[in-house]
Amino acid sequence: MTSPLPFDSELAAVWPRLRRFAHALARDSADADDLAQMAAEKAFKSFDQFHPGTRFDSWIFRICRTVWIDTIRSRSRRGAHEAPPEAAESLGHDPTSATEAAIDLGKAMAAMQRLPEEQREVVALILVDGFGYREAAEILDQPIGTVSSRLVRGRQALVAMLGEGG
């Protein structure tokens, strides 16, 4: 690439994935959309710090994760005890579910919410978005071994929550 695309073009290209990442982190869709929007604004303000030739998606995901830690996460924490108990119960393993049973977004978001935050962000990057371990470790600024062990614990917890399905 010879020159960076305008910010709007870069953002438009990654925006659907950024919203998906935000949904994987946040408690509900309203928080997720706030998070994606705040990440976009913060990225725009610091676009001069983006290095052309590096990955814009990694860069803005990293910003999104920082915003989540700084703001939305504390908002979710404050509201956590208000979550209706049936939301958790509905996550129980359904013995009738077929092996290929699809789960809906609400169920997936609720399951992600029950993961510890450090596992949730790793699962969101690697399992939901498809980043490699190394890219995820760079986004999170953590050693690859830490990412790998958190991913193991996160996916084991999710399998327990979402049903083993055969």
Added chain:
Amino acid sequence: MNEEELFFAWLDGELEGDEAARVAAQVASDPALQAKAEQHRRLAAQLRGAFDPILKQDVPPSKFGSANVLDFQAQRSEREIRRSSFGVPQWAAMAATLAIGIVAGQFVSNRSGAPIESRDGMLVAAASLDRALDAQLASAEGNGRVRVGLTFRTRAGGICRSFTDDGATGLACREGQDWKVEGLFAAPEGQQGDYRMAAGEDPRLAALIDERIAGEPFDAAAEKAALDNGWR
């Protein structure tokens, strides 16, 4: 990494060479590990399937404004414009903000009847091109020389249509009551005047569409509905 982490790293395609081969052999000889691999592949597919609808939602990002930043294609186009015989500085300035490839002299003009004209600092469709974009469906075989290709909703919520007209292909987007021309490219050599050329075939045009489109292009019914609704 411990054995558990190695297993999952293998599952995620993160291992290479001997290490990958060793875990693969281990899994192949152990039905319990095979079942576990299957279980976790399913989990990953379930998760992706659950979050995938977000990707398809038509929620456009905010526009932060980047008109002062040229993309590569626009820069190249600007050079082409400068080399051309236009000699009208305002065209060069305008073209710099657009993805205009080679603009034929007869195309853009303020003389009456030209298909594209300058208005309020924008290039807008006029005459036959404006009429076709307003009223013509992609399915129309019409006698006119303008053919309309794809119609689609942009991420910003507007509507754009691609067109082919007299050896050029381009993209126009609804702006109030006008069709603002956001790209115009000369047809490849040898296809000049070939009205059957599908709009959207030109890779430069395809790139413009890719940058803007939200979801899929309109089908015939959606296109008709958009026409009836005044392209809003």
